[in-house]
Amino acid sequence: xxxxxxxxxxxxxxxxxxxxxxxxxxxxxxxxxxxxxxxxxxxxxxxxxxxxxxxxxxxxxxxxxxxxxxxxxxxxxxxxxxxxxxxxxxxxxxxxxxxxxxxxxxxxxxxxxxxxxxxxxxxxxxxxxxxxxxxxxxxxxxxxxxxxxxxxxxxxxxxxxxxxxxxxxxxxxxxxxxxxxxxxxxxxxxxxxxxxxxxxxxxxxxxxxxxxxxxxxxxxxxxxxxxxxxxxxxxxxxxxxxxxxxxxxxxxxxxxxxxxxxxxxxxxxxxxxxxxxxxxxxxxxxxxxxx
Amino acid sequence: xxxxxxxxxxxxxxxxxxxxxxxxxxxxxxxxxxxxxxxxxxxxxxxxxxxxxxxxxxxxxxxxxxxxxxxxxxxxxxxxxxxxxxxxxxxxxxxxxxxxxxxxxxxxxxxxxxxxxxxxxxxxxxxxxxxxxxxxxxxxxxxxxxxxxxxxxxxxxxxxxxxxxxxxxxxxxxxxxxxxxxxxxxxxxxxxxxxxxxxxxxxxxxxxxxxxxxxxxxxxxxxxxxxxxxxxxxxxxxxxxxxxxxxxxxxxxxxxxxxxxxxxxxxxxxxxxxxxxxxxxxxxxxxxxxxxxxxxxxxxxxxxxxxxxxxxxxxxxxxxxxxxxxxxxxxxxxxxxxxxxxxxxxxxxxxxxxxxxxxxxxxxxxxxxxxxxxxxxxxxxxxxxxxxxxxxxxxxxxxxxxxxxxxxxxxxxxxxxxxxxxxxxxxxxxx
Numbered sequence: 001x002x003x004x005x006x007x008x009x010x011x012x013x014x015x016x017x018x019x020x021x022x023x024x025x026x027x028x029x030x031x032x033x034x035x036x037x038x039x040x041x042x043x044x045x046x047x048x049x050x051x052x053x054x055x056x057x058x059x060x061x062x063x064x065x066x067x068x069x070x071x072x073x074x075x076x077x078x079x080x081x082x083x084x085x086x087x088x089x090x091x092x093x094x095x096x097x098x099x100x101x102x103x104x105x106x107x108x109x110x111x112x113x114x115x116x117x118x119x120x121x122x123x124x125x126x127x128x129x130x131x132x133x134x135x136x137x138x139x140x141x142x143x144x145x146x147x148x149x150x151x152x153x154x155x156x157x158x159x160x161x162x163x164x165x166x167x168x169x170x171x172x173x174x175x176x177x178x179x180x181x182x183x184x185x186x187x188x189x190x191x192x193x194x195x196x197x198x199x200x201x202x203x204x205x206x207x208x209x210x211x212x213x214x215x216x217x218x219x220x221x222x223x224x225x226x227x228x229x230x231x232x233x234x235x236x237x238x239x240x241x242x243x244x245x246x247x248x249x250x251x252x253x254x255x256x257x258x259x260x261x262x263x264x265x266x267x268x269x270x271x272x273x274x275x276x277x278x279x280x281x282x283x284x285x286x287x288x289x290x291x
Numbered sequence: 292x293x294x295x296x297x298x299x300x301x302x303x304x305x306x307x308x309x310x311x312x313x314x315x316x317x318x319x320x321x322x323x324x325x326x327x328x329x330x331x332x333x334x335x336x337x338x339x340x341x342x343x344x345x346x347x348x349x350x351x352x353x354x355x356x357x358x359x360x361x362x363x364x365x366x367x368x369x370x371x372x373x374x375x376x377x378x379x380x381x382x383x384x385x386x387x388x389x390x391x392x393x394x395x396x397x398x399x400x401x402x403x404x405x406x407x408x409x410x411x412x413x414x415x416x417x418x419x420x421x422x423x424x425x426x427x428x429x430x431x432x433x434x435x436x437x438x439x440x441x442x443x444x445x446x447x448x449x450x451x452x453x454x455x456x457x458x459x460x461x462x463x464x465x466x467x468x469x470x471x472x473x474x475x476x477x478x479x480x481x482x483x484x485x486x487x488x489x490x491x492x493x494x495x496x497x498x499x500x501x502x503x504x505x506x507x508x509x510x511x512x513x514x515x516x517x518x519x520x521x522x523x524x525x526x527x528x529x530x531x532x533x534x535x536x537x538x539x540x541x542x543x544x545x546x547x548x549x550x551x552x553x554x555x556x557x558x559x560x561x562x563x564x565x566x567x568x569x570x571x572x573x574x575x576x577x578x579x580x581x582x583x584x585x586x587x588x589x590x591x592x593x594x595x596x597x598x599x600x601x602x603x604x605x606x607x608x609x610x611x612x613x614x615x616x617x618x619x620x621x622x623x624x625x626x627x628x629x630x631x632x633x634x635x636x637x638x639x640x641x642x643x644x645x646x647x648x649x650x651x652x653x654x655x656x657x658x659x660x661x662x663x664x665x666x667x668x669x670x671x672x673x674x675x676x677x678x679x680x681x682x683x684x685x686x687x688x689x690x691x692x693x694x695x696x697x698x699x700x701x702x703x704x705x706x707x708x709x710x711x712x713x714x715x716x717x718x719x720x721x722x
Contacts, residue, residue, distance in 0.1 A: 048358045048383050132523030133465070133533055143461065150460050153523030156472060158700050243473075243696075261355040 035274070038267050046263035058268035068269065071250040078166055078246050079231045083223050085170035090177025091219070095211075097178070098185045115175035123239040126168060130154045161241040168240045169230065177222050184218045185211070220288045224281070231277065247273065313343040313604050317371040318350045318591070324624045331621060335611045341604045350376060354687070357385070368599040369608065371422065373589050374408035375672060379683030380594065381411065381418035387595040388416040390602065394609060395420060398633065404666030405632040408590045412678045419592035420609065421632035423622050425545040426588040426664040427479055428577035430552070432540045435572075443574065444541055447487070447512060447581045454519035457540045466519030467541045468530040471699050473692030476526045479587060480543045481691055482671060485509045486585035492671045492716070493679045499716055502709050505582075510705035514698050524696070535562045535569070545588070546575075546661055549627025553652045570652050577664035588668040590632065615639065626650055630662050637662050681720040690715045 042058055044051045062068050097108055114122070129137050132153045142150045155164055192210050201209070234248035242249065247269070255266045285291050319328060325347055332343045346367070348356055353376050360366045370380070380386050388411060395401050395417055405421035429444050431453075436442075439456055442449040454466030470477030485491070490505035521529055521539060530542040531551060535558060551557050552573055555565040577586045593612070595605050611617055613633075619641050622629035626649040631637045643650045643658060650658050672682030685691070694712050697703040703711075 046358065046362075048354065048361050048380075048385060051362075131529075133521045133525070133529050133538075134463075134536075138522075143463065151522045156524035158696060256352055256355050261358050263358065 039271050041263055042267035042271050044264050046261075046267075048261075054264065058264045059272070061265060062268050062272060068250065071245050071247050074162060074245050075231060075247040078162065078169075078233075078237075078244070079227055081166045082169045082173070082230045083226045085166070086174040086177050086226060087219060087223055089170060089174040090222075091181055091215075093174065094178045094181040094185055095207075097182055111178060112175045114172045115179075119172075119235060119239065122172070123236075126240060127155060130164075155241050156243055158243040158245070161243040162245065165237045165240050165244040165246075169233065169236055172236060173226065173230075177226065180218055180222045181215055184215045188214045217289065224284055224289070227284075228277070228281070232273075313341060313369065313601050313608060314346065314365075314367040315343055315369045315371075315608070316346045316348050316353075316356075316367040318348060318353070318373070319371075319624070320347050320349060327620065327624050331612070331617055334617075335608060338611065339604075339607050341607060343608065351687075354379065361385075366596050366598060368596055368601050368605050370419075370594045370596065371591055372594065373591055374670065375683040375686050377409055377419045377592050377594050378672060378678060378680040379687075381409075382680035382683075385597060386418045387597045387599070387602070388418060390595050390606060390609075391417040391420045391593075398613070400634045402632055402634060402666055404668060405590045407673060407676075408668075408670070409592050409594075410678055412680070414676065414678075419594035420613075421590050421592045422612070423629035424588055424590035424632060424665050424668070425547055425628050425630060426577045426586060426661055426668065427483070427543060427545040428575055428579070428586065428664070429541050430534065430544055430548060430573055430575055431542075433572055433574040435540050436574075443576060445576045445578055445580060447484075447579075450541070450579075451512075451516060451519075453541065454516060458519040460522070463538055465521040465533060465539045467516065467521075468525050468533055468539050468543070469513070469517055469520040470526055470543065470692070471517065471520070471695060472524035472526050473689045473696050474526055475686065475689075475692075476543075477692040477695050478686060478689070481509070481513060481695060482669075483543075483579050483585055483587040484513060484581075485671075486587070486669045487579040487583060488512075488581045489583055491674060492682065492685065493674055495675045495677050497677070497679055499713070499720075499722060501712050501716065507705045507709060510694075510698065510708055513695070514705065517699055524699075532561050535566075537566070545628065546630065547625060547628035549653065550625070550647065550649050553649050554647060575657070575661065577661065578667070584667075585669050586664050586667045587670070588665055590665075590668070615641070627653075627661075630665055632665075684719045685716055688715065688719055690719070 041051075043053060043055060045054045045057070093111060097104065097111070129135050130153075132138050132142075132150065137154075138148070138150065138152070141147045142152070154160060188211065193206055196206050196210060232248055233246070234252065237244050237246050238249055238252070251266050251269055254269075255261045255263060315332070317328065319325065325345075328345060332345055336342055350373060353370075353372055357366065357380070366385075372380075377386070381388075391409070395406055401421060405424055406417060409417045409419040409421060411418060429450070431444050433443075435457070436444075436453065439453075441453045441456060444450045444453050450467070456466070457464060458466030470480035485506065488505050488509050490501075490503060490509050492499065492501045494500045521533055523529075527544065530539075530544055531548060533539040534542040534544075535551065551561070553570045555567075558565050558569075577588075578584050579586070593609065595602065599605060612621065615636060618631070618633075618636055619639070622631055622636075622642070623645045626645040626647065631642060636642050637659070643655055645651075670682070671685075672679045690712060693715070694703075694708040697711060698705070698708055
């Protein structure tokens with residue numbers, strides 16, 4: 001009887017594999033092939049008319065390149081700042097929106113706007129607002145009130161471009177965090193809080209003992225996603241300020257916006273980042289998400 | 292049987308058209324220009340039966356796109372690009388020199404000012420055929436200058452004096468708009484200052500001589516002038532908008548600005564009210580002088596890829612594109628922006644008679660003066676008839692612009708910028 005059942009299971013198993021195998025193979029081709037090809041060209045000096053095998057030279061050049069390390073640490077800083085910033089902001093807003101009040105539905109929709117508006121139009125509004133010659137921000141704070149120097153160029157000054165790009169990223173992406181956390185908050189039964197109140201718990205007690213444990217894993221997963229996305233974030237950073245100096249921009253300028261593209265070096269950087277990210281993600285998943 | 296015959300016939304037809312297809316990459320990305328190019332190419336196909344694939348490429352991406360195409364064995368046959376790009380491709384051994392050399396010599400009326408930019412380092416052949424060009428300089432409000440009794444801004448002193456006189460940031464008026472970000476525009480604006488002071492990147496033997504007292508002077512002057520310039524990391528967009536809005540008396544711009552100044556429908560895209568007198572009150576100063584006179588511009592040329600299998604068809608297309616009617620139609624896409632590189636065209640009535648009447652509003656004399664300015668264009672990569680393709684790499688890495696940004700963002704001294712430039716150039720070209 002058991003044998004019969006197990007053989008049915010086996011059959012079902014193999015049928016299942018047969019059914020998903022085309023998808024799996026297709027995904028493998030789509031993911032593994034580019035990754036493998038990328039690793040392959042990282043050992044070559046790739047020019048317009050020729051490609052020569054150079055072994056580990058690209059890697060050695062990358063590791064020796066001070067500019068690479070500088071932008072690597074900028075990127076780490078950018079990722080930490082934006083992930084922590086958007087989680088805190090998203091959590092705060094989600095906690096507020098979890099309360100009943102008049103007009104909550106409209107406010108909830110408005111909060112989503114930064115995340116769902118097309119990036120390009122938002123970037124242009126930011127650029128216009130902060131433009132030092134004709135932006136309303138400077139008109140008000142510099143020409144009318146005289147609080148800031150008229151020479152201040154918030155978006156493009158290489159000294160503060162990083163902060164502006166981080167703030168922009170937090171502002172644009174906190175609604176995503178807020179949405180995820182709010183949906184989890186909504187599903188925490190009210191009885192927990194009522195029971196805690198009977199035991200005389202303060203708001204802070206309730207937050208640390210009920211809310212936080214309940215949303216911990218969602219928060220961890222969202223932080224992981226945002227971390228991966230922001231580490232490789234190109235479009236937002238590049239559009240708001242080319243001078244933010246994060247790694248994706250560094251790679252882009254090495255390869256695309258130059259008259260001597262260095263594909264081999266760019267591929268080496270991509271491979272190095274892949275290894276680092278894999279290591280970080282594995283540790284994170286084990287330690288934080290406890291899988 | 293019939294069916295099989297039909298299939299064989301179809302395959303044959305397909306293979307004939309496949310091999311006969313020309314691939315043409317150009318850098319005219321604006322949609323209106325792409326339409327005109329498409330029309331021209333269509334009539335070429337009707338005339339000759341040769342199919343052409345037209346691809347618009349952003350010039351900054353030309354090299355990486357070509358590298359990818361080269362790897363995939365899908366290189367174009369014909370490329371339109373600026374001088375530095377052409378030189379870089381030529382230095383990589385990608386371009387055919389036989390056809391352009393013969394073409395230029397047969398025609399006999401190309402401006403030497405234009406062909407200088409596509410000459411091979413050996414100096415006996417050409418990498419491409421110059422097709423059209425533009426000149427850059429200072430566009431200024433002649434009426435304001437006359438009212439204030441200021442000299443025309445063609446010398447360093449006059450520029451500085453005028454910028455100081457007009458600069459009034461509290462009321463939203465800026466003395467001048469300089470290039471202050473790390474892009475091609477900043478390099479262009481800086482170049483004319485440098486060359487007008489005899490400061491160069493290469494000497495005629497190819498030694499890097501950027502670290503010179505002349506160059507330090509230029510940097511210091513540029514930094515001082517920056518105090519009377521519109522704030523922030525300005526580039527061509529702010530220059531155009533502030534000038535059209537009457538908030539600066541001087542801007543650096545190429546001749547591409549001519550239609551913005553003359554046509555209401557274009558001007559009102561950037562500002563609310565059209566100023567019909569702006570054309571009359573605007574004067575163009577293509578030359579700048581400090582220790583010597585200099586002018587700056589760009590020439591776009593047509594280059595043939597060496598490995599092309601369709602050279603005969605490419606020749607047909609070149610002949611077609613240089614036929615006066617087609618040529619004039621092409622350069623009328625951007626009156627002022629696209630100036631002819633051949634004397635016979637520049638002097639023809641048809642050329643001065645563009646559909647929107649822009650050349651008429653400036654007058655033939657002014658246009659001829661501007662085209663004459665093209666003859667005297669100078670660039671860092673060309674010294675006394677010698678050509679240095681390495682300049683393409685320096686421009687591509689925005690080295691000059693990065694140094695300028697250091698000066699304005701971090702208050703770097705001219706010496707610090709020179710040190711940075713020297714190091715960066717060594718990294719890029721290995722000397």
